[in-house]
Amino acid sequence: MSGVHLRVSNVSWRPHKRAAPVLHATSFDLKKGHVLGVVGPNGAGKSTLLRLLYRFQAPTTGEVQIDGMDIWKMPARTAAQHVAAVLQEQAAAFGLSVREIISLGRTPHHKGFGGADTHDMTVIDKVITMLDLTGLEHRDFGTLSGGERQRVMVARALAQEPEILILDEPTNHLDIRHQLEVLALIRQLDLTIVVSLHDLNMAADICDDLLVLEDGQPRGFGTPDALLTETLVSRTFRVDARREKLAPSDTNHLSFHLPI
Known part of the structure; x- marks a missing residue:
């Protein structure tokens, strides 16, 4: 287990017992601080795999382990302190401001009804600056463009201070400048990252390892140069x-x- 931060062992998923698997048995080890790109055609099972990693769906078979601990044997709050996700589907507004949305990322670190403390405010300010959201922090989330909303959701995930960050097509809705900024951010973050991407050249540029899926089947795992x-x-x-x-x-x- 030495050096392995995220271990995925024979995970599969099907919606019910009689259904065909959406994701067949898939395994890989990811070292701490490495970036794994999950690539494949539409319907390959990329989003399904990511849902198993951020504990949205329990695998039908297999285990997802962080530092040797099965995430489904952790309390949900503990798992949320380890893993954060940015999804393709963007959150409903509910009349909240950008800053309020980002502050939700601190929820797993609060006990009982405890509110935000000085550390929370420091973390929130940091990610607002990091994602170039300073001028938008008091805007209603519902008034933002798709690209601005995506940057807010990345900021909310980083506000969780996770060890592992799951990104499902993070450059969707972003213009070219902000695509480049998000990709540069991925490269500089001191986190273990799993990101699904459609652009293979982009994946090869930012990822240490790649997992190729097709029709729910793993077709290869390795470095971009070796795999692609x-x-x-x-x-x-x-x-x-x-x-x-x-x-x-x-x-x-x-x-x-x-x-x-």
């Missing part, structure tokens, strides 16, 4: 994938074409 071969990408995504070198950096880049 032309053969695997072409077969998984049903395209003609080609690896190219981009000048002047000489970095690998995948291009995609419809099969002839």
